[in-house]
Amino acid sequence: MTPDQISTTIVDVLQALVADxxxxxxxxxxxxxxxxxxxxKGHGDYATNVALQLAKKAGTNPRELATLVQQRLEAAEGVAAVEIAGPGFLNITVEAGAQGQVAADVVAAGASYGGSEVLVGNRVNVEFISANPTGPLHLGHTRWAVLGDAIARVLQAAGAEVTREFYINDRGNQMDLFGASIEAAALGRPIPEDGYQGEYIVDLAARIVADRPEIVDLPADERLVAFREAGYAVQLKDQQDALDGFNTHFDVWFSERSLHEDTSHGSVTDTLKGLQDKGHLFEADGALWMRTTDFGDDRDRVLIRSNGVLTYFASDTAYYLNKRARGFDRCIYLLGADHHGYVGRLRAMAACAGDDPDAHIEVLIGQLVKILRDGAELRLSKRAGTMVTLEELVEEIGVDALRYSLARYPADSPLTLDVAEITKASNDNPVYYVQYGHARTCRMMENAADLGMSLPVDAHAGFDPALLSHELEGQLLRALAEFPRVVASAAELREPHRIxxxxxxxxxxxxxxxxxxxCRMLPQGDEPAGPVNEARLMLVAATRTVLANGLDLLGVSAPERM
Structure with a gap:
């Protein structure tokens, strides 16, 4: 029996006690x-404090209510014993057959095991990378690429409809500087002092000229724009390829420019008009402001500066309303450690738009990551010059080791990872430990197949679950039964490290x-495979399923051999 099945049985008992x-x-x-x-150990398979929670409402004391529940619960199918402990806790022991049935449930469910419907009906937008298309993705983006993707995966497993979104910061002066830097490299001129440095700029220039030799002969104004737009396309494609190779895939690549290029619903123009109509905008010192202090922000926010230039906050506001117009119930933002100040203003912005910040917007702040090699922090890139890029980290560490190592810690915890530690093939390395566990289950099943053992077509009818009666088998079955609850909790709390x-x-x-x-699974010597061997094969298959499903939720592979 799973925890949810025990919960349902207790609810049935309570309903019967009320009914009579x-x-x-x-x-x-x-x-x-x-x-x-x-x-x-020795306190049963499961425990509940339901008697302590309901006794006061029932007008009795916890032990008396626990006794009433105990008498009915002991008669329930699959329950072997119920003991009352302390002030009214109920310790429940499950019959071996009922517990062993979990293995068949897991195998029958296969890749869907661990999923639930706790978030069914929720449409969620997860924006977890916001970057300029002016250079390679770096270490900070790498952490969010893992955590944002894992959060999206567990949300989907819990039944939510999820869209993964990348916000392309493709507007503003940095794009012109980017174009000017590429142009200078292509023409053999010095890079502008405030331009973009690094070998990747030279590489981009060479790639663009090789593809469009005539670009260097364009008039100066046209040439700058041409280099800017060509560099944008190439660099964005490089970012997309890097993320695809990192097993992080986005459903939407949203351009900031698009919010300014039309006047349709959700654009900046439409947004400012709507906020003006709601009475949340005012003019002061020649600038246009949003009165966010009405909704808890520490100060009002400028939307249009006195020089007529729109602020990033104007884009952020339009972008949020664009998401809401696309039908998302909840918009989740994953922001870096230096963005704490954004939380209040984003919530106030949602309130100005007429939304409930608690219901419609959620901001997660992540802390910094340091990568050590030989005791020294990795800081410089061979290509970018001033940062460690995602591609270089993958090359140095590997997709699985990097993803797992970043996923196993809460987002709000500062993190230091040592390259030697997270790449070594040792049981001290968590990703190796779990992946090797999965590979072991695969090898065991291959060995069983060599002896003619196989799983039954109907998992629920093909083995005797009561044969899985050893104490360690009970522990393993209870662990497997816990997986759906762990996934649901990870989704509801946005904490994939729980997986x-x-x-x-x-x-x-x-x-x-x-x-x-x-607990040997295979028969010894010349002994034929018997029912207990077949039952243990089912347990191994169930373990393989859970380990594979869990690794997949983290975007990590489940190798069959290591």
């Missing part, structure tokens, strides 16, 4: 109750089971 008048609950029976795995930590703990339980002589 044994218990009175003025607020009604809860739809779910908290069920957890006990921390101490990584769960995978490591589950792999540890699996390895202990694997190393126990009493």
């Amino acid at each position: 008048g044994t218990v009175t609950l003025p607020d009604g029976v809860p739809t779910t109750v908290t069920v957890e795995r006990p921390r101490q 990584a930590r769960y995978l490591e703990a589950t792999t540890s339980v699996f390895n202990k089971w694997y190393d126990t002589r009493e």
